[in-house]
Amino acid sequence: ETGVTQTPRHLVMGMTNKKSLKCEQHLGHNAMYWYKQSAKKPLELMFVYNFKEQTENNSVPSRFSPECPNSSHLFLHLHTLQPEDSALYLCASSQDDREDEQYFGPGTRLTVT
C-alpha cells in the first residue's frame, strides 16, 4: 500500500467511448503524475501537475485529457482512443515536482477494443 489509489483497476472500452481514470493520493503531496506503460515500451511520463497546475505535457495526444481539481485527486479523461492506447496507466505523486522519490499507484489496465 503506497498511499496512492487508482480506479478502476481494469477497464475495457470501445474506440467511441468516453471514460475517466481516477487517482487519489493520501500522502499530502503536492505533485501528481500520469505515466503510460505499454507492453513493448518503457514507462512514459505523460503529464505532471504541481499544486493543481499542469507543469508538463509530454506531447500527449488530445484524446487524453488530464484534470487535477485539487492536490489529492487526478483524473485522466479518455475519448476516441485507439487500440494502441491499450496499456497500464500509472498515477504517481511526490512531495513536489522537484522531488525524485515518487509513489506510484497500482495502475489501471486499459484495453481499447
Next chain:
Amino acid sequence: LAKTTQPISMDSYEGQEVNITCSHNNIATNDYITWYQQFPSQGPRFIIQGYKTKVTNEVASLFIPADRKSSTLSLPRVSLSDTAVYYCLVVEYNNNDMRFGAGTRLTVKP
C-alpha cells in the same frame, strides 16, 4: 538526460546476494542515481538513491565509483519475493523528469 544501460535479465537463487550494474557514461554533475523496483501489475517503488560512494538502507545498497559512470545495486540475501524488474535512472537534481528504461528483470529461484 544521461542514458542508462543495464542487463535485460538476471537469475539468482534464494539467499544469494544480487548485484545489478547500470552504466551511465554521460552522467552530469547535477545528476543523481535512483533505483526503482516494479512487481507485476504494480507501479514502481523507490528503492534507493545516491550521488557518490555508497548508500545503504534497509532494502539495498548502492555503490557508485568515483567517476560515477556506473552504479551497482546490491540486494543482500534475496528471496523469491524479490523477483521483479529493477530500473536504474539518472535524474537531474531538483528535476522530476524521470526517464525509465527497460530495466533488469530479476528472477529469484528456490
